[in-house]
Amino acid sequence: MDFGVIFDRSVFALFADQSLILALAAIGLNVHFGYTGLLNFGQVGFAAMGAYGIASGVTYLELPFGVSLLLGIALAVLLALLLGVPTLRLRADYLAIVTIASSEVIRLTARSAEFREQTGGSSGLGGFAQGFYDLNPFGPGSYGIGPASYDSNRFFLLVVGWTLVVLCSLLVFLLMRSPWGRVLRGIREDEDAVRSLGKNVVGYKMQSLILGGVFGAFSGFAFALANSSVQPDNYGTQFTFLAFAAMILGGAGRVIGPVVGAILFQTLLVLVENVLIEAKGAGYISDAVLSGNDIGAVRFVLVGVVLMALMIFRPQGLFGDKKELALDAR
Amino acid sequence: MLVVPSSTREETALGHRPAVPAPRRALRAVLLGLAAVLLLLTGGAPAAAQAPPPPPAPSAPAAPSADPSAAPDGEEPVEGIAGTLANAGEPVEGVEIAVEQDGQEVGTATTDEQGRWRVPVPGPGDYTVLLDVETLPEGTDLRDEDASSRDVTVREGQGNAPALFLLGEGRSGGSSRLDRAPQLIVGGLQFGLVLAMGAIGLSLIFGTTGLTNFAHGELITGGAILGYALNVGLGLNLIPATVIAVIVGGVLGALLDRGLWRPLRKRGTSLIAQLVVSIGLSFVLRYLYLIYYEGSARSYAQYSTQSPVDLGPVGVLPRDMVIIAVSLLVLVAVGLGLQRTRFGKATRAVADNPSLAATSGIDVEKVNNIVWAMGTALAVLGGIFLALSQQVGYQLGQNALLLLFAGVTLGGLGTAYGALVGSLVIGLFTQLSTLFIAAELQVVGALVILILILVVRPQGILGSRERVG
Amino acid sequence: MPADVTKTGAGAAALAGLEARPGVPKPDPILVADGVVRRFGGLTAVEVDHLEVQRGVITALIGPNGAGKTTFFNLLTGFDKPDEGTWAFEGKDLAGVPAYRVARRGMVRTFQLTKALSKMTVLDNMRLGATGQRGESFFRALVPGVWSGQQRGIDERARDLLVRFKLDAKASDFAGSLSGGQRKLLEMARALMVEPTLVMLDEPMAGVNPALTQSLLGHVKDLREQGMTVLFVEHDMDMVRDISDWVVVMAQGRVVAEGPPDVVMADPAVIDAYLGAHHDAPLSAEEEQAQLSAAEAELEGGHA
């Protein structure tokens, strides 16, 4: 086993684009679930809006890159409105079902042959990222420290992305210590109580859905740009649950919870994956136990185990305060 | 810790309830049971033709690969087109079949001694399937001479899309909407009944324990795989294999409740936390299935290859008739049982108000346990039936889960008859909608219906409203 | 406490000499309900033909369990929708007005099962009650300077109320750490932060430690002294007799009697419908247990 390789790859993963994508999605989920108590299981739908916004915007509508970014955000807002107007009155479990169903509707529609022209069907879209990488001020070469070094374009994406993470977190921080955030936290606990005090609960939930949805669209931007392509099947329900697990790991209802959670969780996944690969390579694991092909599947088993274990043993995550937890809301 | 039996409301309400066995022991039992099943699966699964596995591709530090959600590495394409050639019930071997997309050949296959063939395709989409008439044995012809090609739409996660070539005596078949409708109705009825097997369990579990079980799809998949292990692995005929699988499923369901859900209820884990736990469980199970059963979809040893029997305007496979009949019988029995028996009444009492039921002498945890056993057994049966028409694959149940929710919510969460009616509507709807929309969008149609129902009538069609204050 | 001490205020005087019959018109009604009907399946939970609530007095709403009092509260405050009926607050129609707007108009309710926001501090609970906060709009929330001044004023008001309700020492504790009685107090104090003209209290004394009930009673009377109208649901007849100026009796969804406390409580129909059957008959331990767990189950919200 080559521990050096394991170490290098894990360190590389710390701030690599997968952590970034997860962090942005999880910040949005945190606004929804952590602060407002909205059980949104369709976060990937917002990410898809962002991703297809830039991809279809540039390739199908032939918009400039900047305008298609706005299109992605507008689509996410539109989705929040479409989804929110009818569903924000629903109980938590129904909201979960409706949001997960809507994200599947988006994915299945995007991949269908009917919309191949707009969305590229099942093979998706590419060739839209140039507008972004044209802005790259970093010359060719490798940037970073030690194993966490990235080529110029990737480094540019990461710098922009993590800056965005910081800005979004700052925004969440400011909002949640304001009276606006107080209303959200009240809703998280008992929306009828808040309603009885004269607050327009549905209106606040909608604002929360939109805000978190726009963060979701940011994560879609990062996802699309990191791959330089958009493939519908990357926008399945597992994306949402990965982000959800990351948020819970860090601590729902904490500003840094989803960011730290995403980084740690992604790194953990890479670590375990590489330990298995190395152990496999060294012949420590027989094919009957785990074949080389299946190492990728282990990460999802791990997602499940982490979700279960956290929920059972430490629902407040690493940084959360159990006294303040949203989970026993109805 | 998982096993700390904290004093929850149940305990205060159930002061007279007998002490439960240590949950830790139960948990171990579940793990053992699962391990046994896994062993059965790995031992029983045929040594799949071991193509040298492609080297695992970790995200090498320079490679721009960002994909937190993509399917795991090395997974075979799950989609394919398959069929069986038979002439008057006799399989036809050695016929060459080619699949094209946009004029490009995607793959070819030759029918085996059972008349079966399968061509893996790179992904969902529209394909053309061509049968090489030259390779047909002497004396065997296509019923319709011009019908040597078929246009097939492969849906996502479908496993095998069927392409049917009819051999033997010629018969001209039109395909106007009106002609297709009866066939689709039969298909929809069958699909709806099979969905109902899963939906009733889902609904009962919600009704009695309050859990929205996102792992129910994996119970269905587990059933299909368990059936496969007994049928293909151990060589049992599918009928006894199904019976055994249903029984084993019931036991495993009860163990799952004892080992996981009951301790969670006991320690007062909130319903939302339990819901998230069920999502975690669904991931664990689904990807363990993938690891130990492998990705490719496979068929059972019997009843996979049949030719339809003509029943007036529709042709029905004999196995589908059996599926419809057995499903109806089972569901009616379950429905009557819930209405008539003592257990049924207890179930409804618990669903109505667990604390009140407890004070009136009902052993709530026992009811929950039986409901879990029953729900899992039904899911196993549903899984095997579903796999008969769609093949066994690790995503079988996951793909059905949202349709189950649609059926259950259509009828109102927590009511058994509601789940049955709702599932039938969803089954018929998904089938009949293909008359008007592309087949690949039929699930979208059903999900849109689900969303609309929840929006217009959040309590479902048969459910009742919540209280305030 | 002698009855004549409590019967102060202009409103109470105006009620003198009113006929004691269901639906009797009041000289200065703040709330008027007409033909309000709510059915749950086959059960008609509320069927109020006509009811007026006099301004500036304490009106008690009594009736046996299941009489429909809570449901009636829910309907009036927009938390539930009636099958039929209209009602007006301060002369303005309220039918179909969403709950939060009802509260903003000055009609604020509390809940039978307390809804203290237990994972927020007592002070944050109070702050939430203040209306018209600039910092509650999304964009202004981002600039603390815009709302911090107003917040200081709100805090001052909140602390004053907390002192009155003897909760000031708990201001920075989580509301969840309060006792049941303290939560009732907090909920009432929080409702007052809205600056209501009509306060509707659903069983404010239920589950409150007897040592606290006297002070709670005092608070309710204070509200009247400050010119607020109070409509409250209560089971304890002594308490009702003690503080209310007017009593409305509901049974099986209908208003079966109303009038001054002594008159109503002497009414044989009332005694029949209510006092005879239920009042003072202590619940058996088992019944109590069942009610308690039913209430808790409802709180959990999973099964209802």
Ligand SMILES: Nc1ncnc2c1ncn2[C@@H]1O[C@H](COP(=O)(O)OP(=O)(O)O)[C@@H](O)[C@H]1O
């Ligand atoms: N959401 C509901 N669904 C069905 N029945 C209800 C609902 N809410 C109240 N009820 C019924 O309406 C009647 C009146 O209840 P409620 O208003 O709570 O009575 P009270 O507050 O006077 O004790 C009761 O019989 C109760 O069971």
Ligand SMILES: [Mg+2]
């Ligand atoms: Mg009540």
